[in-house]
Amino acid sequence: MNLLEFARASSTPESPLLAALRKATWQQTRHGRLMSDPHTGQVLTMISQLLQPQIALELGTFSGYGTLCLLKGLQSDGVLHTVERNDELFCLQDKHWAQAKGHNRIQRHHALAMDVLVQWDMSKNGAIDLAYVDADKQGIVDQLNALLPLMSNGGWMLFDNTWWNGTLSDATGAKPDALRELNARLLSDSTLTTTVLPIGDGLSAVRVSHHEGRAKQRQVQV
Numbered sequence: 001m002n003l004l005e006f007a008r009a010s011s012t013p014e015s016p017l018l019a020a021l022r023k024a025t026w027q028q029t030r031h032g033r034l035m036s037d038p039h040t041g042q043v044l045t046m047i048s049q050l051l052q053p054q055i056a057l058e059l060g061t062f063s064g065y066g067t068l069c070l071l072k073g074l075q076s077d078g079v080l081h082t083v084e085r086n087d088e089l090f091c092l093q094d095k096h097w098a099q100a101k102g103h104n105r106i107q108r109h110h111a112l113a114m115d116v117l118v119q120w121d122m123s124k125n126g127a128i129d130l131a132y133v134d135a136d137k138q139g140i141v142d143q144l145n146a147l148l149p150l151m152s153n154g155g156w157m158l159f160d161n162t163w164w165n166g167t168l169s170d171a172t173g174a175k176p177d178a179l180r181e182l183n184a185r186l187l188s189d190s191t192l193t194t195t196v197l198p199i200g201d202g203l204s205a206v207r208v209s210h211h212e213g214r215a216k217q218r219q220v221q222v
């Protein structure tokens with residue numbers, strides 16, 4: 001057993017609700033592999049519970065598995081925005097979200113990720129404390145650029161698939177190009193502190209600090 005297998009086997013199993021959503025996602029969609037795996041989902045929950053975001057944003061909802069994981073750490077009067085372009089998934093999301101405590105704090109946007117970012121009304125929606133970026137990879141650098149001014153100072157961004165199955169050293173195409181650019185940018189920007197978590201397909205956890213346009217200092221009461 002390698003370390004990752006041990007970590008998966010020795011971590012608390014997913015809840016019955018998450019297990020039901022996983023099963024339904026595989027049965028009712030053709031792309032179950034797009035869903036966060038249980039271990040990654042658990043790390044999303046852990047990060048959300050540690051940060052206790054007031055405002056969270058997920059780009060790329062799919063069947064809503066990551067949404068439920070992030071919801072667990074959201075403050076009781078917080079809002080979790082989640083953005084998905086494909087409305088065929090909404091039934092599946094609704095059926096499972098309805099069973100989750102605090103599901104009324106989920107605000108779904110049937111939209112393109114960039115449109116939501118560009119049209120984000122800071123005075124109405126507030127600054128984002130936790131962002132999970134998991135939509136199209138080609139647009140990921142544009143999404144970073146649009147997201148940064150919306151982040152609270154001390155907020156965190158999570159980018160999925162930054163390892164790209166270990167192929168980034170020689171893969172060609174728009175997606176690997178974008179991920180290489182993202183990874184380089186995360187390292188070169190002095191306002192960002194990045195830790196790549198070796199889970200799933202690579203999850204980059206990025207702390208944002210001291211950039212223009214920040215709207216609030218994060219204050220978490222523990």
Ligand SMILES: C[S@@+](CC[C@H](N)C(=O)[O-])C[C@H]1O[C@@H](n2cnc3c(N)ncnc32)[C@H](O)[C@@H]1O
Nearest residue numbers: 035036060062065066084085112113134135136
């Ligand atoms: C990897 S899946 C998301 C998985 C989900 N976050 C989870 O944790 O299970 C990516 C989703 O992003 C959606 N998507 C892709 N590009 C998008 C875009 N530009 N705007 C909004 N949604 C997008 C896809 O339809 C798909 O459902």
